[in-house]
Amino acid sequence: MVEQTVQIISNERDSDAYFRLVLCAPEIARATQPGQFLHLRIPPLRDALLRRPFSIFQANGETVSILYKTIGKGTDMLARMRADEELSAIGPLGHGFTVPARGGETPLLVAGGYGMAAMYLLAERSPQKGIVFVGGRRRVDILCEAEFRKLGWDVRATTEDGSYGEKGLVTLPLLAQIQNPKSQIQNPKLFACGPTPMLKAVAKIAEEQKLPAEISMDEHMCCGVGVCLTCVIPVKKASGWEYQRTCTEGPVFDSREVLWEAAK
């Protein structure tokens, strides 16, 4: 984990409200593990002081990139930044995904919207190729499909309006795959990142199908390093439950440990 002033290499619109930001940050790139995040201070935000967390999409030699959606003040201002401008980054942060061992589990990834970005490095580094189930409301919400295909992964897209892939929720083809008696998948393990209702649905499937699952939570954060206690989620303990930090114990949790009925 380092704090660095980093230069923007590019910040281009991917589609619709989605952008790709590439930063020159060799130290962060080298240290990044799948599922970790960057905490960015966006200078044009001025009197909105806090940093914004973003899952790391790709980490290649000198560069790290994020794939983000403009959803508010912070991301709107970030989208206006240009190549060569600088911002402050802290990273890589957080506890990421467990990369399967060679010959170990076959990953089944479940992504909702820009949650897809958080899973790319896991797909890249997993010795077993798996399937990525990606869902969105509309066609434009299906992101970086080409990158996953380039890795040799099977991509199954769903959209709620049926404008692309199968119509419906991402959990439908996932469940069909798991329950398919002809499935050749050895030792499947679920990994998910997306909106909380989707994560809850994946956790339920994992529980019912008795499959292991790691889920990445997307919570508001202030400090990103474990001191402010903003990003907490309820996690089961031997005696009851406690709030744990998404920035530090997470963002990736074992889905069985999350107390879903108390999660927002």
Added chain:
Amino acid sequence: MNLSVSIGKLTLQNPVMVASGTFGYGVEYARLLDLNQIGAVVVKGIRLSAVRGNPTPRTAEVTSGMLNAIGLQGPGVDGFIEKYWPFLKSLRVPTIINIWGTTVEEYAEVARRFDALGGVGALELNVSCPNIKEGGAQFGTDPKLLARVVASCRKATTLPLITKLSPNVPSVVPCALAAEAEGSDALAITNSFPAMAIDIESRRPKLANVTGGLTGPCIKPIAIKLVWDARRAVKIPIIGMGGIQSAADAIEFLLAGANAVAIGTANFYEPQTALSVIAGIRDYLQCHNITDIRDLTGAIRLS
């Protein structure tokens, strides 16, 4: 050039500390800055037992500041000693432990526990957290109750005591005087201001707790005035805090009457703020041919 200041029998190498609740237990920031360069580490509030804290959302960004209602989540005395004390003990700078309770007796018991631990720099009495139902601010807004808390802690420990006053009073002076009279070695001014924010689309409060405490640069001028009010009433050292982002902000607090300062919310967005404030204070002293930081305290010119 002398940068060192004293809080009771505790000497700090420089007057820049970090504010309780914005720096965890120090270890979280150890990879982002050299903790041994700052004046003191002040840890998040601790009571006897572990505390789960408030439901989420717990914080909200507002113009030039933020609201929080964390609810003093923490490991309790035993959890703290087991999990965090070995690291803090290894630092060359003192650790100041922020303590709280729901009764006068609990404050004293926590003080006793840390007195017995050995190696603690000072205790900061949190009588001003606005976000918990019992304890916290109820002790910091009534000078009589505050006097009982300070007096019972004074009996429980020989460690320097810092009383962190609430801004949520018509005047800070009666509480400042009560703390001084009962043997508090210093005052910390100020804590967060009761505040709220509403999402106009959902019409829901931005905090699950509905209300919270406002911190950040937006409170700085109010905090400066509180320090100024207290300085004219008490002789004991004052640690000024509230929205400090730069050396200039810190120097303002010193001129208003603070002997030391603490960096709070800025730690969240610029973790190296304490270090840049120390460097900037050094530059200021040099530029103004001042050889002792203590000469700045209360050095405001009124005419």
